[in-house]
Amino acid sequence: MDLTHRPRRLRQDRIRGLVSETSLEPSDLIAPVFVDATTDERIPIESMPGHERVPIDGIVARVEEVLETGVEAIMLFGIPESKDPEGSRAWAEDGVIQEALRRVTSETDAYVITDVCLCEYTDHGHCGPLEEELRAEGSVVEADGPACEPTMTVDNDATLEALEQIVTSHARAGADMVAPSGMMDGMVGVIRSALDEAGYEQVPIMSYAAKYESAFYGPFRDAADGAPSFGNRRHYQMDPANSREAMREVRLDAEQGADVMMVKPALPYLDIVSAVRREFDHPVAAYNVSGEYAMLHAAAEKGWMELEDAALESLLSIKRAGADLILTYFAEDVAERLTGDR
Secondary structure, eight states, X not given: OOOSOOGGGGGSXXXXXXXXXXXXXXGGEEEEXXXXXXXXXXXXXXXXXXXXXXXXXXXXXXXXXXXXXTOOXXXXXXXXXXXXXXXXXXXXXXXXXXXXXXHHHHHOOOEEEEEEOSTTTBTTOSSSOEEEXXXXXXXXXXXXXXXXXXXXXXXXXHHHHHHHHHHHHHHHHXXXXXXXXXXXXXXXXHHHHHHHHXXXXXXXXXXXXXXXXXXXXXXXXXXXXXXXXXXXXXXXXXXXXXXXXXXXXXXXXXXXXXXXXXXXXXXXXXXXXXXXXXXXXXXXXXXXXXXXXXXXXXXXXXXXXXXXXXXXXXXXXXXXXXXXXXXXXXXXXXXXXXXXXX
């Protein structure tokens, strides 16, 4: 028997870590934080164990909790005190994100990224103002065509105008980075121009460049109160069946000035993460979304797997696929484990 090549030699405890091909650090992780203008106390998010909506007055304490684990960056999501069809509270100077930004950036050392979208701010829950269009059997038709019925869809250009106002208000309030997530055509170019013209050339853009219409977003929509009140988001989020389209989307965002490219969700789309890493020189981010988090928690509660090990393995797989940054609800728990293991 030829035993010249024995891979098991390098799997022993004292050598295993030295030859590990992928490493994960707390600095690779971004922690989502939910700030809620409608409450004066922390509200647990039932579908996301361990996470809460926090009031504006409690946002600094919440961010300090994140920083204590070794995680250096957060992404802010806001729940406003009121909503309207246009989502106008998203760019209000006294809006929930703007108020939270001023406090966090003046009182902590966190690197603060802001989610830029309208779904939490519109009373219909879609990612921008709506316009009426005529459809027959699912396809756009002429107004005098047969069997025409009006339906509603997101007005792309009106949404772009809103995004300009949102990002400049975030930059004024102190955002270190903005992250547009609505998958509107041309959003990165418009945002880059708006930031530059307002004197915020140094503020980078992390684009949700390949964001799929996914079943894994359910718990987040509970957390951010952003579920659509009718219909779905299939007309502006990507078809899960498509991969070449993702490369086109990422390329467009790169051409328009995006600094970091995000793939969302992460685990069901590791092939996309890997493909983006191979084809582009930009930093690549992946969003380990709420459904991926809740799924592991549910299995652990049943006693079917060990939660900490499954969480760490999941994040390692995302890093191994090529992500430089991972936005994850496991950020604090995994960071504490990583620093505790040293």
